[in-house]
Amino acid sequence: MATSKSSIATINPATGETLKTYEPLSDEALEEKIGRAADAFRSYRLTSPQERVGWLRAAADALEADTDAVAELMVTEMGKTLAAAKAEAGKCVTALRYYAEHGPAMLEPKLADAGAVGAEQAFLVHQPIGVVLAIMPWNFPLWQAMRFAAPALMAGNVGLLKHASNVPQTALYMEELFRKAGFPADVFQTLLIGSSTIERVLRDDRVAAATLTGSAPAGQSVASIAGDALKKTVLELGGSDPYIVMPSADLDRAAEVAVTARCQNNGQSCIAAKRFFVHADVAEEFTRLFAEKMGALVVGDPMEDGTQVGPLATESGREDVERYVQDAVDKGATVVVGGTRPDRAGWYYAPTLLTGITPEMDLYDEEVFGPVAALWTVDTLEEAIDIANSHPYGLGANLWSEDEQERSTFIRDVQSGMAFVNGMVTSYPELPFGGVKQSGYGRELTDLGMYEFMNAKTVWIGPRGSEQAQGDTASASE
Ligand SMILES: O=CCCCC(=O)O
Numbered sequence: 001m002a003t004s005k006s007s008i009a010t011i012n013p014a015t016g017e018t019l020k021t022y023e024p025l026s027d028e029a030l031e032e033k034i035g036r037a038a039d040a041f042r043s044y045r046l047t048s049p050q051e052r053v054g055w056l057r058a059a060a061d062a063l064e065a066d067t068d069a070v071a072e073l074m075v076t077e078m079g080k081t082l083a084a085a086k087a088e089a090g091k092c093v094t095a096l097r098y099y100a101e102h103g104p105a106m107l108e109p110k111l112a113d114a115g116a117v118g119a120e121q122a123f124l125v126h127q128p129i130g131v132v133l134a135i136m137p138w139n140f141p142l143w144q145a146m147r148f149a150a151p152a153l154m155a156g157n158v159g160l161l162k163h164a165s166n167v168p169q170t171a172l173y174m175e176e177l178f179r180k181a182g183f184p185a186d187v188f189q190t191l192l193i194g195s196s197t198i199e200r201v202l203r204d205d206r207v208a209a210a211t212l213t214g215s216a217p218a219g220q221s222v223a224s225i226a227g228d229a230l231k232k233t234v235l236e237l238g239g240s241d242p243y244i245v246m247p248s249a250d251l252d253r254a255a256e257v258a259v260t261a262r263c264q265n266n267g268q269s270c271i272a273a274k275r276f277f278v279h280a281d282v283a284e285e286f287t288r289l290f291a292e293k294m295g296a297l298v299v300g301d302p303m304e305d306g307t308q309v310g311p312l313a314t315e316s317g318r319e320d321v322e323r324y325v326q327d328a329v330d331k332g333a334t335v336v337v338g339g340t341r342p343d344r345a346g347w348y349y350a351p352t353l354l355t356g357i358t359p360e361m362d363l364y365d366e367e368v369f370g371p372v373a374a375l376w377t378v379d380t381l382e383e384a385i386d387i388a389n390s391h392p393y394g395l396g397a398n399l400w401s402e403d404e405q406e407r408s409t410f411i412r413d414v415q416s417g418m419a420f421v422n423g424m425v426t427s428y429p430e431l432p433f434g435g436v437k438q439s440g441y442g443r444e445l446t447d448l449g450m451y452e453f454m455n456a457k458t459v460w461i462g463p464r465g466s467e468q469a470q471g472d473t474a475s476a477s478e
Contacts (some may be wrong), residue, residue: 013079128156130208234442239395267371321370396425
């Protein structure tokens with residue numbers, strides 16, 4: 001997890017050119033920022049939900065106005081297409097407005113049965129936990145940080161963002177966005193630090209909790225430090241989502257969505273469909289349609305209209321993808337389409353479809369972070385689910401079928417945090433997001449996401465002058 005001093009930089013993946021570099025915060029500057037966050041929490045937790053709603057709405061309006069500029073920034077820093085970047089900014093606006101609209105109701109006390117516990121009143125209040133460290137990845141540089149920030153700020157928490165080192169300008173933009181929306185000073189700060197400094201922040205007594213979206217090894221590291229310090233974490237780690245196509249599916253539609261599901265964000269999404277399981281009765285036709293549509297994608301400059309797949313975000317990311325494909329080919333996989341690096345500057349990789357996958361191949365049970373689809377032919381839904389479940393990850397899962405029984409079996413048996421039928425796994429501000437197994441734990445978005453970083457405090461208020469009935473434990477000890 002270590003980064004060198006000069007590794008915080010904007011490097012354009014479409015050209016390989018380093019555009020801007022940043023010095024990491026000094027120890028003193030970091031200390032000061034953590035102190036300011038802790039001070040900010042002392043007063044911010046006392047602000048009213050309605051005040052926070054006003055600031056969230058202002059942030060939504062400001063981001064809407066900034067969409068073109070921040071979208072260009074994201075394209076320049078990590079190579080997603082301009083259209084995808086604008087859509088990402090739009091989703092962040094929706095999330096800010098979602099919490100502005102629904103947040104106050106989520107913060108209302110929840111009444112319990114006071115009579116059953118001999119109380120005059122009994123209820124649950126959700127209170128902010130404090131300063132939360134958000135360790136975020138580069139692939140959705142605005143959205144992943146925003147889906148932490150919007151509920152956290154609505155809850156009355158204070159955020160410290162340690163973003164990926166290749167998206168420093170987007171990270172700084174977020175701090176600026178909340179400042180100009182009118183949030184009190186220091187409730188959301190960006191920390192330009194390398195990964196090796198995370199432990200220090202996480203162990204700081206003034207930091208209450210952490211959320212991480214990133215790789216499984218990063219999750220293990222954060223979870224073990226947080227476990228040692230007894231701090232709450234939410235982990236959203238890798239995924240290798242299955243995409244199962246059964247004979248009753250609308251094959252053309254399933255193939256069209258398969259291409260988007262695999263190649264969205266230039267193939268770099270935890271919830272991208274990565275493993276395709278196709279029933280033998282339709283495998284030939286589906287493979288033909290899928291390959292045709294993958295091969296027709298326009299690969300090119302992410303700033304240009306009409307580009308569907310831009311470069312991978314980093315040179316090492318492309319090398320990893322190439323290694324996975326070469327390893328599979330060496331072990332007998334067939335390249336149906338793609339499998340090459342286009343002959344141009346920048347870290348491009350052609351949309352690729354591989355068949356003939358076997359357990360010896362590295363991509364069988366790892367995650368390929370690029371536009372490479374691996375396709376299996378299966379004889380039954382159960383076979384598809386069994387292979388899907390043998391993977392260590394369990395983030396999302398997709399099924400294409402018109403058969404009610406198959407849908408129920410899939411929803412019951414697939415090991416994932418999200419199951420989508422006749423559509424692709426997508427995050428919505430209105431739905432919980434998260435995984436099981438090595439894909440992490442905890443949920444983001446909706447009320448579940450907000451409560452992850454809140455203390456659910458039980459309140460019992462006794463009737464005046466009456467005696468409190470004791471529970472079994474108290475009676476037994478008498
Ligand atoms: O790498 C994780 C991708 C999350 C994408 C999304 O929330 O849409």
